Amino acid sequence: MEPRIHDILPNLVEHLLDVVVVVNAAGKIAYANAACEAVFGYSPAELVGNEMIGHVVPEDRPRTLEEARRVMAGLHCVGFENRYIHKDGRYVHVMWSARWLPDHQLRIGVARDVTRIRHAEQIQAMTYAISEAVHDAGNLAELLQKIHDILARLMPLSGLAAAACGPVGGHYEVVYQAGMALDPAAPQADEHCHAMELTTLSGPVGLLVLRRVPGVVQDEKERDFLRFMTAQLATAMERMRLKAQTRHFALHDDLTGLPNRRLLKELLAEALHGCRRRQQRLALVFVDVDGFKQINDSLGHAAGDCFLQEFARRLRHNRRQTDTVARLGGDEFLLLLPDIQTAEHAHAVVTGIHATLAAPLQLEGRSVAMRASTGIAVFPEDGTDADVLLQHADKAMYAHKTARRERERKHDEQA
Ligand SMILES: Nc1nc2c(ncn2[C@@H]2O[C@H](COP(=O)(O)OP(=O)(O)OP(=O)(O)O)[C@@H](O)[C@H]2O)c(=O)[nH]1
Structure with a gap:
């Protein structure tokens, strides 16, 4: 006698590669087919009685509950996807076809494992x-x-x-x-x-x-x-x-590692922008070594290099984190002092520089004096744009140098 199709349906369900679960109105699993073990890692016996939502990845729970409500309201769900936590911890992506059976007060769901895709x-x-x-x-x-x-x-x-x-x-x-x-x-x-x-x-x-x-x-x-x-x-x-x-x-400058003229200009433009906005002062100090050519000529270029490196180190000494010491080229350096309170503050910095340079440097067995001429420009008093301020500091430095030379000349004449 031919078997009636209804008699073999349970066998068919157990042989499906897709998951079949039946969930009651309280959300508890009433039935799970054999495929559940392959997909979720749990045997049907382990699943029955559990809350279905408890196996869902926490982030997917709110929308899963929402979908379950829609199904229980009579909508046929096809293609809904969510993720479950497999018994071994990994996430499993499944795609559902689900329907509410009002006569039995059960939700029947068939799901396909789409994790790989x-x-x-x-x-x-x-x-x-x-x-x-x-x-x-x-x-x-x-x-x-x-x-x-x-x-x-x-x-x-x-x-x-x-x-x-x-x-x-x-x-x-x-x-x-x-x-x-x-x-x-x-x-x-x-x-x-x-x-x-x-x-x-x-x-x-x-x-x-x-x-x-x-x-x-x-x-x-x-x-x-x-x-x-x-x-x-x-x-x-x-x-x-x-x-x-x-x-x-x-x-940066190769010899001293200091910012070069190009970087100084970038930093100065930035600092001026900030000072204008915050209505703050800023000072530039031009520093030019006195008699450097003489050091080069008498001790050689390599000794001159050592002198410049030590000179740069002393200029950096005691400077604040926000200050910049740059080498413009040759024996010319520039200090950018943002956020100074008064012009006197810049003068105090210059006094400090001269004090730091006061100790002679031992070079090639000789004691070499470190001297420099300095010129200050303060924003906004001495100029409001970068070029004007640089020119002002340069001119002030040159005036300082000329006055020193004049003093030395008079001193030599009197001697
Ligand atoms: N050793 C060395 N010398 C350099 C470097 N760059 C420039 N110079 C030399 O530095 C000297 C600068 O000469 P001047 O500007 O007349 O300097 P000075 O002798 O200090 O003159 P005043 O500023 O008038 O006192 C020149 O001889 C340049 O060749 C460098 O990287 N290393």
Whole structure:
């Protein structure tokens, strides 16, 4: 006798690859087919009696409850997607077809595991997002912040930290940390921390450590994605480092390491802008070495270089963090003193400079005096734009130098 189709239906349900669950009006699982174990990791016996919502990823719960209400109101749900926490901790994406059976007061749902598809789509989207972030980011901290946001969308993260190789190889400087502290010298002891070395063809450029929410495991696709992401990040870091290095060389003086004329002009323009807005004063002090040519001529160019380096060091001595000491070229230097209260303050700084220079320098076995002529310009009294202020300070310095020469000439005549 031919079996009646109704008799074999239970067998059919148990052989489906798709999940079939029946949930009662209170939201408790009344029935689960065998496929549940393959998809969620829990056997039907483990599921029956549980609240269905308890297995849903917490962020997806509100909209899942909303959808359940709609189904119970009589709407046939097709294509609703949400995520469940698998018994092994990973997230499972499923797509539902669900219906309310009013006569039985039961909700019947059939779900398909779409994790692989969604994961592949997500990873592809993340890959594009990473490439874009690497292309657009202005600086390393900004790039790492973007990477953090992108990664957090892919995997539950509880922290991310990154370090870059310092300018002198061998040590790391922490550039970014959120949710976790990073000690690049110590191995990451925490089992949930995943430390990845960032390397380019020229060697290691940094270290990235991410901390996952405990219990969530990683699959091969994610590992591939992380490998791609770290390679991109390493290249971006190397590119940013080279760019910063090039900018540094272009804006600093080789001999003394001080900002050069170009950087000074940038900083002065910025400082003037701030002073105008806040109605504050600012001073420029032009400093020119006295008799430097004589030092060069008598002791040689190399000794002259040493003199300039020591001169620069003394100018920097005791300066505030906000002050700038720049070398304009040759034996000419300039101090930018933002936020001075009065012109007298600038005069006090100049007195301090002369005192710092007073001690002679031992050079090539000789005691060499360090002397300089100085000229001050104060914003806004002596000028309101950069060029006028620079000219004013230069002229004041020249007047100082001429007066000194005149005094020395008179002194020589009297002797
Ligand atoms: N060693 C060395 N000398 C330099 C450097 N740049 C410029 N000079 C020399 O610095 C000297 C500056 O000459 P002057 O401007 O006449 O300086 P000075 O002898 O101090 O003259 P006054 O300012 O009138 O006292 C020149 O001999 C330049 O060749 C440098 O980087 N290293």
